[in-house]
Amino acid sequence: MQSTIVEGNTNEIIEWEYHSTQHYDDPFNALELDIHITSSSGKQWIVPTFWKGEQTWVARFLGKEAGIYSIVTHCSDTNNLSLHHKEDKLIIHASSSIATSLSLHISDDKSYLETQEGKPFFWLADTWWMGLSERLSYPKDFHRLTKDRKEKGFSVIQLVIGLFPDMDDFDIRARN
Numbered sequence: 001m002q003s004t005i006v007e008g009n010t011n012e013i014i015e016w017e018y019h020s021t022q023h024y025d026d027p028f029n030a031l032e033l034d035i036h037i038t039s040s041s042g043k044q045w046i047v048p049t050f051w052k053g054e055q056t057w058v059a060r061f062l063g064k065e066a067g068i069y070s071i072v073t074h075c076s077d078t079n080n081l082s083l084h085h086k087e088d089k090l091i092i093h094a095s096s097s098i099a100t101s102l103s104l105h106i107s108d109d110k111s112y113l114e115t116q117e118g119k120p121f122f123w124l125a126d127t128w129w130m131g132l133s134e135r136l137s138y139p140k141d142f143h144r145l146t147k148d149r150k151e152k153g154f155s156v157i158q159l160v161i162g163l164f165p166d167m168d169d170f171d172i173r174a175r176n
Helices: 140-151
Strands: 005-009 013-019 033-038 044-048 050-053 056-062 067-075 087-093 104-106 113-115 125-128 156-159
Touching: 005 013, 033 056, 044 056
Parallel strands: 005 087, 125 156
Antiparallel strands: 013 056, 033 044, 033 067, 050 056, 067 087, 104 113
């Protein structure tokens, strides 16, 4: 099986696909595909892929350091040689871009969140259940509510996207 080389830049999401030569009637439920990534400095990640449709799975990764990463796929169907134990390379080039204005990770002792600079981050979230509905206009109401929450010390806004558990599907109150 030929190895694939995927390329991208630091702090940018890189996406690539895996295609199964074996057919599955229900691919979404038939198997799981994870990729094991190891950076040139020895850091390791296990990243789940997601099913794109038909017989295709997609991987996404954001590398923070330039270098050559090794990738090994792990498929729950170990007999599928187009998906299982496929060895690939990921080349990440240095870039001056930043991924987001705030990139968080778990501290070394796994007890709190911290920024890239190592500063502790307190996650105090306000959940906006109807934040993407007509009940909250954009930009006027959205900016007013955001300013209010910032003044009250909230550090995160969580938006609920999808159907609401306390309403019937497509309830008119959630229209957007």
